[in-house]
Amino acid sequence: MNTSLSKRYDKDGFAALLSKGNTNVPGVFPVKADQTYNATGLTVVFAETEAALLAIIAAKGYTVVPLS
Numbered sequence: 001m002n003t004s005l006s007k008r009y010d011k012d013g014f015a016a017l018l019s020k021g022n023t024n025v026p027g028v029f030p031v032k033a034d035q036t037y038n039a040t041g042l043t044v045v046f047a048e049t050e051a052a053l054l055a056i057i058a059a060k061g062y063t064v065v066p067l068s
Contacts, residue, residue, distance in 0.1 A: 007036070007037050007039075007044050008036045009032075010033055011033050012030070012031065012032055012033050012048070013031055013046055013047055013049070013053075014028045014046070014049065014053045015029060015037065015044055015045065015053070016028045016045050016062075016064070017043070017044060018042060018044075018060065018062055019041070023062050023063055024065045025057055025062045025063065026064075027064060027065070027067045028050060028053055031046065045057065045060070
């Protein structure tokens with residue numbers, strides 16, 4: 001089942017897209033407050049700092065792989 005979600009954050013921060021069945025995360029990206037971000041079939045995780053986001057990603061069993 002394809003699911004779509006839309007997120008709007010109250011603060012600037014960082015986000016990553018997690019895909020079920022794939023533990024590699026293709027980097028993190030900055031997000032701005034009051035902008036809407038959309039993802040289909042993915043889980044979006046958010047934190048106010050990049051370090052906090054990396055900790056959340058690791059705690060969920062995912063690994064960030066750099067985009068080359």
